[in-house]
Every structure is written in C-alpha cells, then in structure tokens.
Amino acid sequence: PNGSLDNIGGICNLEQNCVGIMPHPERASEAIISPKKTDHGRKIFDSMIEFIKQRVS
Numbered sequence: 001p002n003g004s005l006d007n008i009g010g011i012c013n014l015e016q017n018c019v020g021i022m023p024h025p026e027r028a029s030e031a032i033i034s035p036k037k038t039d040h041g042r043k044i045f046d047s048m049i050e051f052i053k054q055r056v057s
Helices: 042-056
Strands: 010-012 019-021
Touching: none
Parallel strands: none
Antiparallel strands: 010 019
16 A cells, blocks of 8 residues: 555654654545545544644643
C-alpha cells in the first residue's frame, strides 16, 4: 500500500505532538465521495479536532 516501508501508514514522535500520515482518510470523510459510501474516514478528523481542543484549553 502506498509504497511505504513495511506498509507503515502513519508515525508520530514520542511526545505525540508531531504526526505523519500516508493514507488519505479525506477520501472517506463523506459518504457521497467515499468509494465504499461510508464516512468512516471522518473519525480521524474528528479525533484530531478533539485532541487539539484538549491541548489548547
């Protein structure tokens, strides 16, 4: 998948404040544009927003 070493899709540092992600969850963030007609990819965006809100406040 995606040609990454050992099929790694994402990585973060020990502090978990820097992340790199290879997959494209935005393609599954809305059922209308998702190949499988689901919005499962939206969960990653919602979790990122929640994480940032907790860290900022």
